[in-house]
Amino acid sequence: MSPLKHITIEENVEYLKRYAFFERAAMRALAGWLPGVPEWDAKNEIGLDVWESADAVDVIYGRLRELRCYQPERNISPVLPQIASAFDESANTAEVIATVYLVVKKQLLEALRTHPEATWSDFDNPTVKVAEQLIPSLERQVAWADAYFPTIAANYPGWEAWRDYVVGLLAADGGISGAGEKSEAPARPEGHALLLPWMECQRMPDWPIFKPEEDIQPDRETDPEGYRLWRFKHYTNEMTAAETLGSILWMTPEMIWEYQHNVARHLWDELRHSQLGQTRVQQLGLKLNEIPQVVQIYNVMMTLPAVEQYALLTTVIEPNGMPEKTTNREHWEALEDEISAAAVSYDWSDENFHVRWGQKWTPVLLKTYNYPETPDEIRVRMEAWMLENTPVKMQQNHAHHEY
């Protein structure tokens, strides 16, 4: 047994509450910022990290329940919501990455590394296991940010002031654990009006934008190669589905934790669907910055409130898209295109859960946000809305049940 002074079980609970708070704030800010970040590489990382942050929260909440803490945000320091707001109120990619990753996640990683020494680890083995479980993802995230940040920092002059503000807030609250020395609260820099939720999803200015009138679906039987490329370009554009879920997640903080954990996973799944498209189009000889970006789906969906977007996605678009995936798997298997068949088989498997989550959470959303409609009524209304408003013919076909 180490002769060092250890934290009590009550202090341990307070530390864990703060760790969970920071990861939950990171999850929400990164979700909200996913559509606002134009850099493609950053989007790919952030989509994964929304899920890893959510899962870290879930694991810590589990340990807190074992320690008989059922309300992990109760009596939390008032400075922590200020840090969460500062994440959200970042002005650009550099400020998001600097505050979330280079300040808070980096210090959280250090706190998790020292937690086994801080606690009575001989008696608190389950918390030690939690720390050991969370460290590898956090290490990867921080290493990514350290390597990536210098490639974009020069594009966003002035980011240092916002980073310093968050460094100051954290120091004023005794650091990650809250037990350190407390410095004086920093002054909030000027400006920084909240940009979330993003009404239009952002892309690098030189990336091509999708033109609906030029989107002609090649015939699957007579032009299988043309069809395959067309289909995987649309997969690449599932980035917009991830972005839609990011804004939905950011706009529905009143919902219970289990919903947020599910939506974070749903977001990452859609990012993975974009990535299976990205992998396949590159194998087929295209560069990512040659794929026209279907920003229109995100932008038109953002004219709807979050509840309606969620109902549209999970009770109309996703169930209606299922039969096409089964047909495509059989089609590619018949052509012995194992890679395409494997990709779509995992997409299909993920979609089963998305539809199930839609059935579970749409009624709760309707109730929470005081909609008078039943889940059936909102589904019918959203189906009609999509026929009017979608810029993508593929989705219109799905609404008509044509494959």
Ligand SMILES: [Fe+2]
């Ligand atoms: Fe998908």
Ligand SMILES: [Fe+2]
């Ligand atoms: Fe999906």
